[in-house]
Amino acid sequence: MEAKTYESAENQRYGRSDLGVTNLAAVRTAGKDPERLTNRGPSPPDLAAINGRQQQTWGSGDYTQIGSRLVLMSELLCEAVDLHPDQTVLDVAGGTGNAALAAARRFGEVTCTDYVPAFLEQARRRADAEGLAIEIQEADAENLPFPDGSFDVVLSSIGAMFAPNQEQVARELLRVCRSGGKIGMTNWTPDGFVGEFFHATGRHVPPPPGLKPAFRWGTEAGLRELFGDGVRDLTITPRQHMFRFRSPEHFVETFRTYYGPTQKAFDALDAAGQERLNNDLLDLARRWTRAGDGTAIWPGDYLEVVAVRA
Ligand SMILES: C[S@@+](CC[C@H](N)C(=O)[O-])C[C@H]1O[C@@H](n2cnc3c(N)ncnc32)[C@H](O)[C@@H]1O
Numbered sequence: 001m002e003a004k005t006y007e008s009a010e011n012q013r014y015g016r017s018d019l020g021v022t023n024l025a026a027v028r029t030a031g032k033d034p035e036r037l038t039n040r041g042p043s044p045p046d047l048a049a050i051n052g053r054q055q056q057t058w059g060s061g062d063y064t065q066i067g068s069r070l071v072l073m074s075e076l077l078c079e080a081v082d083l084h085p086d087q088t089v090l091d092v093a094g095g096t097g098n099a100a101l102a103a104a105r106r107f108g109e110v111t112c113t114d115y116v117p118a119f120l121e122q123a124r125r126r127a128d129a130e131g132l133a134i135e136i137q138e139a140d141a142e143n144l145p146f147p148d149g150s151f152d153v154v155l156s157s158i159g160a161m162f163a164p165n166q167e168q169v170a171r172e173l174l175r176v177c178r179s180g181g182k183i184g185m186t187n188w189t190p191d192g193f194v195g196e197f198f199h200a201t202g203r204h205v206p207p208p209p210g211l212k213p214a215f216r217w218g219t220e221a222g223l224r225e226l227f228g229d230g231v232r233d234l235t236i237t238p239r240q241h242m243f244r245f246r247s248p249e250h251f252v253e254t255f256r257t258y259y260g261p262t263q264k265a266f267d268a269l270d271a272a273g274q275e276r277l278n279n280d281l282l283d284l285a286r287r288w289t290r291a292g293d294g295t296a297i298w299p300g301d302y303l304e305v306v307a308v309r310a
Contacts, residue, residue, distance in 0.1 A: 048165075078105075080235075088109045088111075115140045142163050148175050155184045156173070158188060182306055188218050196284060205265040232308050245295065247296055
């Protein structure tokens with residue numbers, strides 16, 4: 001048995017962890033037959049409930065320790081959208097403020113949003129340390145609290161891609177961007193390291209049935225479906241972010257300790273399950289590393305996306 005006992009009645013019934021995943025081992029433990037559930041036909045996922053659980057999941061980590069290693073992606077994104085001083089800029093799912101700070105360094109008039117208040121506080125401290133002015137506002141990417149067309153530039157660096165209601169997020173990104181303005185995103189691709197990392201985790205703690213993978217945002221087809229005719233120009237540039245850790249063990253330990261989704265996946269497993277997940281993630285890091293000196297260095301593929309609002 002891999003699953004720990006879940007506290008809430010809902011978790012006991014459906015074997016769901018806070019990660020927003022359904023753990024089939026827990027379904028079996030609760031005396032349900034997952035195949036019979038499947039034969040009844042999949043019911044559509046409750047996207048609002050998943051969004052709520054994911055919010056807790058992100059908030060349970062210390063994203064500062066992860067985000068500070070991803071600064072370059074946001075710096076490059078601001079160059080890709082050719083940010084001009086005094087443009088109004090919104091950072092969606094901004095975490096601890098990477099894209100917001102990159103935009104503020106270019107004299108953008110920036111609002112940083114996320115649905116984890118502690119991350120935004122960290123963004124504020126980082127801005128203060130650099131003497132940069134940014135607004136922070138708690139906001140769900142699926143329901144942005146801004147009027148239509150409020151921003152010249154809307155950014156989201158590996159952020160909005162994780163919200164479960166993808167169509168709604170796409171509508172919101174388009175809605176708050178003025179006509180002729182730009183939407184800039186970075187999105188991990190499904191077949192790169194991060195895709196494999198989530199896939200490996202999902203083998204132990206599977207995602208909710210019917211949920212569209214976040215990596216849809218990391219494909220051209222997915223982006224065209226999601227933005228549709230809301231954009232009149234779409235430039236997609238494949239890029240790589242280099243992961244650099246002291247060792248494969250250091251990588252796994254860092255993610256296990258600080259990255260909410262990984263931390264919660266481990267929390268959902270018993271000791272034996274945790275060891276299996278740990279070993280799988282270690283294998284992954286060992287397979288991907290190209291450092292050759294015992295350190296762990298490999299590329300993470302992502303798409304850098306610049307869309308012009310129709
Ligand atoms: C991988 S982190 C990226 C953070 C930041 N953009 C960066 O570049 O480091 C994903 C972020 O998305 C946020 N997030 C996920 N779903 C969200 C939603 N529905 N609304 C607001 N924020 C969300 C999480 O809280 C987290 O801060």
